[in-house]
Amino acid sequence: MEEIVNNSEALCEYLKKMIIGTLKLEGVTVQGIDSSAPLFREGLGLDSIDALELVVAIEKIFNVIIEDEEVGKRAFASINALAKFIQKKYKQGK
Amino acid sequence: MEFKDKRVIVTGGTKGLGKAIALSFAREGAWVGVNYSSDDKSASRTEAELEGLSTKSLLLKADVSIGADVEKMIGSVLDQWEYVDILVNNAGIIRDKLLMFLDEEDWDRVLEVNLKGTYLCSRAIMKTMIARRFGRIINITSPSALTGRAGQTNYSASKGGIISFTKSLSKEMARLGITVNAVCPGIISTPMTENLDQETKSNFLNMIPMGRFGEPEDVAWAVLFLASEKAGYITGQVLAADGGLT
Numbered sequence: 001m002e003e004i005v006n007n008s009e010a011l012c013e014y015l016k017k018m019i020i021g022t023l024k025l026e027g028v029t030v031q032g033i034d035s036s037a038p039l040f041r042e043g044l045g046l047d048s049i050d051a052l053e054l055v056v057a058i059e060k061i062f063n064v065i066i067e068d069e070e071v072g073k074r075a076f077a078s079i080n081a082l083a084k085f086i087q088k089k090y091k092q093g094k
Numbered sequence: 095m096e097f098k099d100k101r102v103i104v105t106g107g108t109k110g111l112g113k114a115i116a117l118s119f120a121r122e123g124a125w126v127g128v129n130y131s132s133d134d135k136s137a138s139r140t141e142a143e144l145e146g147l148s149t150k151s152l153l154l155k156a157d158v159s160i161g162a163d164v165e166k167m168i169g170s171v172l173d174q175w176e177y178v179d180i181l182v183n184n185a186g187i188i189r190d191k192l193l194m195f196l197d198e199e200d201w202d203r204v205l206e207v208n209l210k211g212t213y214l215c216s217r218a219i220m221k222t223m224i225a226r227r228f229g230r231i232i233n234i235t236s237p238s239a240l241t242g243r244a245g246q247t248n249y250s251a252s253k254g255g256i257i258s259f260t261k262s263l264s265k266e267m268a269r270l271g272i273t274v275n276a277v278c279p280g281i282i283s284t285p286m287t288e289n290l291d292q293e294t295k296s297n298f299l300n301m302i303p304m305g306r307f308g309e310p311e312d313v314a315w316a317v318l319f320l321a322s323e324k325a326g327y328i329t330g331q332v333l334a335a336d337g338g339l340t
Contacts, residue, residue: 049269056224 001062005090011083022057023050035079043078051076064089096322098123099149101178103171105129105158105215106185108140110284111234114310115182115317116140120147122318127152127171127178129185150175158185158211159203168218177222180230180321183212183256190245201248208252212259216274220267229272230321233260234313235332237280240340257332264330273329275320279313280336303338312337 004010016030019039023046037043040051054076055066064086066072075085102119106112107128117140120126126144128151130137137153144151152174156167171178186208189200212233223229238246239253257276264274281287281298287307290298299305316335319325334340 049266052220052224052266053270056221059221060225 002090005062005087008083008087011086012079015079015082015086018057018061019044019046019054022053033079035083038078039076039082046076058086062086062090063093095123097180097318100124100180100321101127101171101175102180102182102321103127103129103154103168103178103215103219104182104184105211106131107182108137108153109133111279111282111310111313112182112184113140115184115314117143117147118311118314118318119180119321120144120151123149124180125150125152125175127154127175129154129156129158129167131155131157131185158215159206161214164211164214164218168215172222177226178219179223179226179228180232181215181219182317182321183215183231183233185211186234186252188246188249190249192245193247196248204248205252205255208249209255209259212256216259216263220272223267223272224270227271229267229270230325231260231263231267231272231274232317232320233257233274233276234317235260235276235278237278237334237336237340240278240332240334260332261330268329273320273326275325275329276332277313277316277320278332278334278336278340279316280308280334280339282308282310282313284310301339302336306337308335308337 004014012035013030016033020028033044040046051072055072059065066075075082097119102124104112104116104126107116108130116126116128128140128144141151141153152171154167156163158164187204189204191200216231233256235256236253238250239257242250260274260276267274281302313335316333320328320333
């Protein structure tokens with residue numbers, strides 16, 4: 001996992017796959033997700049209940065805890081933001 | 095064995111109604127963790143009964159009104175059992191007084207144990223349920239919440255809060271495969287109701303169309319039903335097992 005976390009491009013791809021898989025998004029492909037686009041509402045169209053599932057998945061996979069809603073909002077701003085957040089927290093946890 | 099190897103936590107599970115619920119799950123093959131706060135003797139007795147029934151059981155001493163205690167308790171269950179399928183928020187206390195004489199401490203303590211305890215335990219358990227896209231949260235409420243009762247402003251507020259909490263949480267969890275319901279037990283023969291005075295007991299009996307107090311098992315079956323696979327499309331509801339009281 002450390003190898004993926006340290007490689008931004010690989011991490012973004014991993015996160016896209018994780019989101020598609022966790023939320024069972026039909027008709028959405030890795031290529032179809034813009035890394036800089038918002039994940040919620042106008043972007044992928046996710047909502048706050050989807051976020052709960054992602055919070056749990058991220059904690060399970062990366063051992064990174066999103067402790068409150070404000071942190072979650074920043075982390076889930078886009079795939080790029082989420083990757084940066086995980087990289088930062090993952091290193092802090094090491 | 096409808097609940098074979100299902101993992102259950104019952105708060106306030108070593109006495110009265112909670113104990114009946116815990117034993118009923120154990121008889122159906124569930125692994126049962128029973129929480130209690132202070133009465134070690136009755137906890138030991140319940141533990142012995144559970145050991146005779148269930149494949150696995152845990153005795154969980156914790157004050158459900160303290161966040162750190164709850165996190166520690168749930169953490170220790172998850173360490174040993176990996177996940178939990180069913181949470182029954184049953185822990186509750188009464189400190190009945192007419193409002194004029196109800197001091198702040200009695201107000202706070204009842205709200206802390208009954209309502210805050212339900213919130214803390216539900217919050218602590220939800221991640222493991224979300225991860226598995228399955229869960230049953232069953233909160234024990236009271237007729238006092240539905241109809242009100244003199245001398246129970248603190249208790250009825252806490253139990254009414256539990257109903258509202260149940261309905262709101264059910265909306266959050268519905269899409270994630272987790273149901274959240276409440277069971278309203280009516281007047282049940284437990285140590286808590288044994289402390290009522292004779293006049294109050296008679297008044298209650300006159301109010302119950304079935305003419306008898308409920309047995310803890312009458313309520314336990316309602317809880318087991320809501321916890322079952324069959325009840326998967328029922329969420330945000332209050333099921334009264336009260337002999338027609340409400």
